[in-house]
Each structure stands twice: as C-alpha cells, then as structure tokens.
Amino acid sequence: xxxxxxxxxxxxWSPDGEKNETRPLSDExxxxxxxxxxxxxxxxxxxxxxVDYSYGFSLTEGIIEKPSDVIYAQIKDAPKGKVAAxxxxxHAFHRLETYNRTLSGRTGCGLCxxxxxxxxxxxxxxxxxxxxxxxxxIHEAMQKLKSEQHLNKETGALHAAAFTDKxxxxxxxxxxxxxxxxxxxxxxxxxxxxxxxADGFAMITSRCSFEMVQKCAIAGIPVIAAVSATTELARNxxxxxxxxxxxxxxxxxxxxxxxxxxxxx
Numbered sequence: 001x002x003x004x005x006x007x008x009x010x011x012x013w014s015p016d017g018e019k020n021e022t023r024p025l026s027d028e029x030x031x032x033x034x035x036x037x038x039x040x041x042x043x044x045x046x047x048x049x050x051v052d053y054s055y056g057f058s059l060t061e062g063i064i065e066k067p068s069d070v071i072y073a074q075i076k077d078a079p080k081g082k083v084a085a086x087x088x089x090x091h092a093f094h095r096l097e098t099y100n101r102t103l104s105g106r107t108g109c110g111l112c113x114x115x116x117x118x119x120x121x122x123x124x125x126x127x128x129x130x131x132x133x134x135x136x137x138i139h140e141a142m143q144k145l146k147s148e149q150h151l152n153k154e155t156g157a158l159h160a161a162a163f164t165d166k167x168x169x170x171x172x173x174x175x176x177x178x179x180x181x182x183x184x185x186x187x188x189x190x191x192x193x194x195x196x197x198a199d200g201f202a203m204i205t206s207r208c209s210f211e212m213v214q215k216c217a218i219a220g221i222p223v224i225a226a227v228s229a230t231t232e233l234a235r236n237x238x239x240x241x242x243x244x245x246x247x248x249x250x251x252x253x254x255x256x257x258x259x260x261x262x263x264x265x
Contacts, residue, residue: 009022026155035087040063054086057188058088069092122214127216131222138254142254144170163186163197165199179204180211183202198222200223207226208245208247223244226248242261244260245258
C-alpha cells in the first residue's frame with residue numbers, strides 16, 4: 001500500500017499563540033483506468049486499495065456485470081500518478097466500446113464526461129433483499145465507524161464507506177479523498193471477496209447524492225446510512241430501486257427518508 005499521507009511543516013495558530021509543527025496531508029493522485037490498453041477515465045483518488053477501486057468503478061459504470069468479467073487488474077506507477085491496467089473479457093469490452101465516454105474526473109466528481117441524460121440518470125432495477133435492520137443498529141454502527149477510519153484519523157481529509165451486517169458488525173471499510181471513490185472501493189471489495197451486498201447495509205461519511213444511490217442499487221445494497229443529508233432526486237431514485245435511506249445518522253439520532261420495503265424496523 002502506498003503511503004496515503006505526507007508530513008509537511010506548517011504554522012499552527014490558536015488564541016494562545018503560534019507554533020511551527022509538521023503535520024500530515026492526505027495524498028491524491030490521478031488514476032488512469034485503462035481497459036485492454038485503452039484509456040477510459042482519469043480520476044483523482046487516494047492511492048490506496050486501487051484494485052478494489054478498479055472492480056467497483058467498472059461495475060458501477062456498467063463496464064462489467066460480474067467480477068469474472070475482469071481477467072486481471074494491475075496497478076502500475078506512472079510519473080505523476082497511477083495506472084490501473086484492467087484486462088476485461090470480450091463481452092465487457094464490447095459494452096465499453098458502445099459506451100462512448102471519455103472521462104476526466106475531479107476528486108468530488110460523479111458525472112464528468114457524461115454527454116447524455118440517460119448516462120447520468122440510469123434506470124435502476126429493484127434491489128432484492130430480505131434484510132431487516134433496526135434504527136438502533138444503524139445508529140450504533142455509525143458511531144463505531146470513526147474508529148475504522150484510520151487514514152482520516154491521521155489527516156482529517158478522507159471520506160469513508162463501510163459495509164455492515166444485519167447485526168451492526170462492520171465487515172469492511174474503504175477510505176478516499178472522494179466519496180464516490182470510497183464507495184466504489186467498498187463495492188469492489190465486496191464483489192472480489194464474494195460478500196453478498198444484499199445481506200447488510202452501507203454507511204457513508206458524506207451526503208447521499210443520487211450517484212451514491214445509483215452505485216448502491218447497481219451493487220445490490222438494500223440500505224444506505226449517510227452521516228449527512230440527501231437530495232430529492234436521490235430520495236426518489238432510492239424509492240424506485242427499493243433502497244431504504246437513512247440520513248443525518250449522528251449521535252442524536254437519524255432520519256428515515258424512505259423505506260418502502262420496510263427494511264428499517
């Protein structure tokens with residue numbers, strides 16, 4: 001794993017005075033995603049768990065349908081960043097050829113390179129799951145997440161996405177400068193490790209925009225718990241996909257925004 005932070009000198013001011021200290025800064029680098037030696041996207045990301053990112057991004061962008069569509073994914077060093085060299089099978093490469101998208105993504109970007117509305121807001125299938133989770137379980141799990149954010153603890157600059165089972169046990173956590181990237185890394189980990197996304201819920205340390213709902217719907221995650229707010233579009237897409245959505249999951253409680261499948265009970 002690459003060093004996710006670098007220590008730099010800075011002046012620290014407070015009402016009690018000023019001092020010089022060395023403190024960590026999170027790293028972010030351009031990551032080139034190449035499929036069968038063809039560049040598809042350049043995304044800004046934290047240089048950790050990039051194989052997971054390759055799988056998750058490929059699934060949520062619709063390039064692959066299942067992990068076996070990837071023959072291999074290899075991370076290579078480049079002069080100013082990283083290259084994710086991904087070899088996909090012929091069926092997946094045909095899907096890629098019809099995509100007609102060249103993407104250059106900023107850290108917080110979820111739609112860079114999209115040229116058509118139907119690429120932005122994709123039709124979503126209903127998520128199939130018998131998962132039932134109590135509000136108390138969601139609330140307690142979110143309180144545990146901070147201790148899982150090891151990189152953010154050092155720098156204070158990274159988002160996290162975590163997958164939690166029905167009992168509130170955190171199975172996996174991924175971090176990144178970009179909230180979309182953190183979720184893609186998590187989804188990539190789930191599909192690589194054959195963890196059933198329908199058997200738990202996702203927690204995100206950010207707002208829940210519609211892209212986050214789309215990613216969870218494509219992956220088959222039935223419940224999203226976000227530490228911050230959502231939007232009307234995200235709420236409507238969650239309803240369409242049968243995803244239960246809880247927001248403002250904080251110490252004082254949570255908001256159940258939509259729960260058409262009665263999964264939060």
